[in-house]
Amino acid sequence: MSDNSNPVAEAIEQEALRRKPARNVRPLMRLVPFLARYKSMVWAAFFALIMATLSTLAIPMAMRRMLDEGFSKENAAFIDQYFAMLIFVALMLGISSAARFFFVSWIGERVVADLRKAVYEHILTLSPAFFEITRTGEVLSRLTADTTLIKTVVGSSASVALRNIFLLIGAATMMAITSPTLSGLVLLPLPLIVLPFVIFGRRVRRLSRDSQDKIADTSAVGGESLNAIQTVQAFNHENEEGRRFADTVEGAFAAARRRISARAVLTALAFFLGLSAVVGVLWFGAQQVLADRMTGGELLQFILYAVFAAGALGALSEVWGDVQMAAGATERLNELLDVEPAIKAPSHAAALSEPGRGEIAFEDVSFSYPTRPDVSALSGFSLNIKPGETVAIVGPSGAGKSTVFQLLLRFYDPQSGTIRLDGVDLQKADPRALRRRFALVPQEPVVFGMSAAENIRYGRPEASDEEVREAAKAALIDDFLSSLPEGYETRFGERGVTLSGGQRQRIAIARALLRDAPVLLLDEATSALDAESEQLVQKALDRLMAGRTTLVIAHRLATVRKADRIVVMDGGRVVAAGTHEELVAEGGLYARLADLQFGQGEGGVAPVRQIAE
Incomplete structure (x- = not known):
């Protein structure tokens, strides 16, 4: 998975990993339209993959020639050429691998960026009825956790998977060409090797998910207590909360221990069965060399191709779980993209009077x-x-x-x-x-974590700086905004937490004034303000209501x-x-x-x- 050291990114990724993977990878096909926008980059990545695979497959052939030709003074020139070609192959492998990494990673980042934008833009069109039955936190989780997982797979795991698919096909083909007999012998123990991996692999994945859930429980219990620390201390519940957290931690450790044990068994089986199969093939190959049925170079070439194939197969088995997770994440994002807005414009909208x-x-x-x-x-x-x-x-x-x-x-x-x-x-x-x-002044005005000018300009994005200032003056907020360290460019904290209720209300009024709409919807909320703020807000409201149809x-x-x-x-x-x-x-x-x-x-x-x- 991702090697990102950012704790926030890791937390998001862990949240996505706890979701169930898809039963098949068909949902990933919905990413094809996003890939199709960058055909040149896709073809460049494909070409780099081919070159990297061919460069890798050339190494065993060179090793075979070196071993069969032998080392002697008579063929010193050949040996020089051989090593020079190996350096050239290494150069081609390095360049093509770097190009493959760049192109595939670029495609992954670009596709996920486009996917995030498409999902978010679609979410913004959905009516409030959708959010009545869907938690905002769930939507944001899909938009962050699921897209992060897709980015990890498309930009990293996909690169590994494609490289190893190409390498597996190439190595298996060259094994068959080098020695059909040994190739057939390799296939005999394959079911015996694969079956334990399938059985224990599923168990390891299940235990990994359980371990992640236990870790999440630990965070939830700790966060709950810390967020209510005054209540905990007021009721002298420090010891009880400490024991509750300790129990959760011990549960997480027990789950981790079961996961580690299963992974250890899987590792032991992998080494024993894999190496036993290799030893058996090597013994049979050695007998073939002794009987002059194949050369030592051919045996070395076959072994190297077998190592490449086994390595590729092992890498593919590791990323397959990631691909399934990405398919599940894509499926959940597709669910959002497939939601039709309950409120949308008719095909032939009626024009409003001007x-x-x-x-x-x-x-x-x-x-x-x-x-x-x-x-x-x-x-x-x-x-x-x-x-x-x-x-x-x-x-x-x-x-x-x-x-x-x-x-x-x-x-x-x-x-x-x-x-x-x-x-x-x-x-x-x-x-x-x-x-x-319509211009709306809600009971609880919304102030975004952007500059004062941008907050007011929310009413009419194309408004000039002078128009923004005039609206602020009419809303009796200009003096305050001008006194800020950066004036109208001062950025407010999230939800405007640094502002008083009256200041937030007057910014909302300035926003409505700038909109200059014929109908004003006013959910007046002056009852929660102090006397001075109420007086200022009421004056601003009187100016706002003048000459407009107003519902209060x-x-x-x-x-x-x-x-x-x-x-x-x-x-x-x-x-x-x-x-x-x-x-x-x-x-x-x-x-x-x-x-x-x-x-x-x-x-x-x-x-x-x-x-x-």
Whole structure:
């Protein structure tokens, strides 16, 4: 396998190795289209393999001539030529082997790079419904662990396998030409030698996988305790956790001992049976030489070819398990590539109006999430929103508020009913074109581990530096970003962990401002901010909402009071709509929520508690 000393790479490779190998190597055929892109490199690798094989096979023939011709003063010139040719053969072998290694390794790296890109690009097109039933960790594992294993096999093991296949065929052919009798004799003990290898080889592979699993258990137990070290120490469980880890370590050692024992038996059988077979053939060959039925040079030539063939066969048996593993890894990647996106553009997508007006209509929409088909997230939901209108959506937990956003962005399609944007049925529009009409500020804003400018430019990648800065100024984040060590080029940590909640929120607002979309989807999350941050974010939100159709999942009374209309949801339906004053006077669900969450039905003071999601 790989000799990579990188511990992260080794961990990834070990994870892949614990997966079951494929029953056959047919899945590897799916790599052929990736190989076909680099035909010239494939042919170069093939030519280098041929040259390396021919150079290797030339050595026993030269040895035979040297032994049969003998050493004497009369043929001194021949001996000089012989050694000069051996040096030339060594040079050709070195050059062709280096070329073979380079071309095959290059192809392996290039194919896996293309495969990773193809799989990742395909994953990005899959709808959220796919990730409801598939763990993100499993997808990333396939994208990293499985592709790493394929790279190891295609770029390294494949090179070894191809070289030894060529060498085995060439050596076996030359053995038959050199001495058909000895060649036939070699085949007689072959079943006796192969059978133990097959039986014990399977056992060794099974025990190796078990050993790897035990090692993984050790890491899991240790990681679990260390990640909860305060809890462990608070409950004085150091000794118990130490014993639990020790038990796991001892289990890993026991599994390793069984693997080592089986490997030792296999090694003993390999040496005894292999060398016994060689000794038997040598004895018979010596008898042939003594009887003048073949020359000593022919016997030496045959032995060398037999050594080449045996070495090649042994190398192939070692890489066969790797090839099976790679086939299994390819099979798992193919499963991802074969998943069809649930949401995709129709063959003849309807064009959205230019410029976008931001008119939205839900017409008797019913929807259930794929993982909860018996639970209606929306049921007979209808709502019309005029261009430029600000609508606040409120309701208890599970009312369907977030589902409205999910369907508008066409992450899902409803089971019945129609959703329209500017008069166009969303299911008849291209999802990418549709999503360009929306700007989203989520409740938990996402900040990527890239620069501040790149994070804001996520809203519109083609935006200029000046446009990025103007968006930041409008979002009241320019002063902070300018004060950073590298200004707008300062890179944030993963998920923006170095930023406060208010700073992340304002970066998300700047991103939405830069997008300049006709419809704003705002999952307002100011309830978790301190008073100063809330004030800054609210000012930025006011600028963002100006002149746009805005849907707000409302948590704060200030936002509710500013909305043109408040829509109250319960059980996936609209149960009331109107202004704050109208709904409070009307009583019912909104009045109860206002009383519970706002602290008073008339809503004079801004609350600190949020309406339940």
